[in-house]
Amino acid sequence: MQKKWLSLALIPALALASCVKVDDANNAENLAALPEVAAPELSLDTMRDITKELSLDSYEGRAPGTVGEEKTLALLTKEFAEAGIEPGNGDSWFQDVPLVEIAAKNVSDLSIKGGTGDMSFQYGPEMVITSYQEQAKIDVTDSEMVFVGYGINAPEREWNDYEGVDVKGKTVVILVNDPDFGTESLEGEFGGRAMTYYGRWTYKYEEAARQGAAAALIIHDTAPAAYGWNVVESSWSGPQFYAQSANGGSNQTKANGWVQKDVAAKIFASAGQDLDAMMTAAKDKAFKAVPLGVTASMSFENDISKMNSKNVIGMIxxxxxxxxxxxxxxxxxxxxxxxxxPDGDDICNGAVDNATGTAALVALAEAHMKAGAPDRSIIFLAVTAEESGLLGSKYYAENPVYPLNKTVGGVNMDAFGMAGAAKNVVVVGKGKSQLDRYLEGALQADGRVAEAEPTPEKGFYYRSDHFSFAKLGVPMIYFEGGEDLVDGGRAAGEAISQDYTENRYHGPKDEFNPDWNWDGVMSDLKVYYTVARMLAMTEDWPNWNDGDEFRDIRDKSRAES
Structure with a gap:
């Protein structure tokens, strides 16, 4: 789970995603009784064996366009076929997803001139940089630096950090998250504590490009970013994948990157500014962009290749x-x-993220086949390039094999936790759709409860594949095993979650562990089975709740069916 994209046309509505309030009493209309569903035996061996296989070093971290993709596709098609499901794209298991890979090399230091003296900062430990443009050589030379606060242009909120400043050809410096970060409630200009899409780094680069900036640098700060510099460095220092475009990314900034917070503080100090004071000022609607009076230079070469990666599709x-x-x-x-x-291991195996979710597709296919064909068809979609910006799911949603207005809804699975059995599940976007009712029904048998995500400021709603479908109207539910553990309670669950985030997430140590406790995984898998099976056995068409930003999109889509 990492990089997410969104079309400009949807931003004003979707920026509200985490803070919409709905009245559940208004959403009870036309809801059929939940069908009774008994889950068949779910295979721990399938979950464990496929997760282990996909996590092997021989898969090289499963990057698109590599031997890891070839091996993953071969494994999935073999396992889907043995489970007894059918190819999901006519006679094919695959949907081509056109991508371009851009790998930066010979990256220069970030050179800052002016102010109290010239400075330079090293690629990797102090800054990272890449380009969305398909250009063999990128040069940004003596580009004036401008601090644009949170880099937000939101007319519907009467907020524009770019008002009154021309940043064409300049390097904009931007804060991560949005101005309400740090508040306790869900009230505020940008959803209070809950991050809006304006807080995501993807939006900030998009807006910088629309403003004509030559480069955009986001100041990394662990709490508002929701991950440490280690995640930024490992995620951005290798080849990057983007959707192929007709213009080769020529409408994008030349360079996009991150700088460490202490690097930014040194640059601001050289410019006669205090970073902390500027961060405080940027939270006010009256904030005006600040030219820093220093220039930035950076250069690097790009290895560029185009490819068709693949989504894998099976169906019952x-x-x-x-x-x-x-x-x-x-x-x-x-x-x-x-x-x-430190030990030299350079393979990001992605065992938890997301070999576990991929294995779950196979285990669930097996279970649904054991139960027999449901009334509705079930689609099993393993998507590519999630880590590069939800590119595979975005491509499917915009080029669906099965019409979206005939897609009842869906369940997204991204990284099963290995903390053991929990008393709860955590729903990312709880209260948004009538699918919550199906989840609650599935949990009742186990005496578990569904809870809202405890950290909406981290913006998880925009960081996994459900979002690609939600923004086009398809009701999707995304939930994970909770942190209120049967053995150890919330304190133990939070400690395990923090340890994973700090030491394994998006790093080489997200590896298969033969000592994992699978109890929680299998309990969650049963819930994933039951929710989808109920959807496949009802005549109901659950919708987004009244007042949700996706409701109108879905209503218009269904009216065309």
Whole structure:
């Protein structure tokens, strides 16, 4: 889970995603009784064996366009076929996803001139940089630096950090997250504590490009970014994948990157500014961009290659309503080779993220086949390039094999936690759709509860594949095993989660562990089975709740069916 994209046309609506309030009483109309579903035996061996296989060093971290992709595709098609499901794209298991790979090399230091003296900062430990442009050589020379606060242009909120400043050809310096970060409530200009899409780094680069900037540098700060510099460095220092475009990315900035917070502080001090004071000022709507009076230079070369990566699609055809579809999604890719660990290991195996979710697709396919064909068809979609910006799911959603207005809804699976059995599950975007009702029904048998995510400021709603479908109207639910553990409670769960984030997430040590406790995984897998099976056995068409930003999109889509 890492990089996410969004079209400009949807930004004003979707920026509200984490803070929409709905009245559940207004959403009870036309809801059929939940069908009774009994989960068949779910295979721990399948989950464990496929997770282990996908995590092997021989898969090289499952980056698109590598031997890791070839091996992953071969494994998935073999396992899907043995489970008894059908190819999901006519006679093919695959959907081509056109990508371009850009790998920076011979990266210069970030050179700062002016102010109290010239400075330079090293690629990797102090800054990272890449380009969305398909250019063999990138040069940004003596580009004036401008601090643009949070880099937000939101007319519907009467907020524009670019007002009154021309940044064409300049390097903009931007804060991560949005101005409400650090508040306790969900009230505020930008959803209070909950991050909006304006807080995501993807938006900030998009807006910088629209403003004509030559380069955009985001100041990394661990708490508002929701991950440490180690994640930034490992995620951005290798080859990057982007969707192929007709213009080769010529409308993008030349360079996009991150700088460490202490690097930014030195640059600001050289410019006669205090970074902390500027960060405080940027939270006010009256903030105006600040030219720093220093220039930035950077250069690097790009190795560029185009390819067709692949989504893998399997299906179980419904027996009474085969042209109505229930969707499972999980991403099969990870980062490939990345910054080496101290022991020299440079393969980001992605065992938890997301070999576990990929294995779950197979285990669930087996279970649904054991139960027999449901009334509606079930689609098993393993998508590529999630780590590069939800590119595989985005491509499918915009080029669906099965019509979105005939897709009832779906369940996304991204990284099963290995903390053991929990009393709860955590729903990212709880309260947004009527799918919550199906989840609550599935949890009742186990005496578990569904809770809202405890850290909405981290913006997880925009960081996994459900979002590609949600923004086009398809009700999707994304939940994970909770941190209120049966053994150890919340304190133990939070400690395990923190340890994973700090020491394994997007790093070489996200590896298969034969000593993992699979109890929680298998409990969650049962819930994933039950939710989708209920959707496949009902005549109901659950919708987004009244007042949710996706409701109108879905209503218009269904009206065309």
């Amino acid at each position: 055809k419904g027996k009474t309503r085969p042209d109505e579809y229930v969707l499972y999604t999980a991403h099969w890719d990870h980062l490939g080779r990345c910054k080496p660990a």
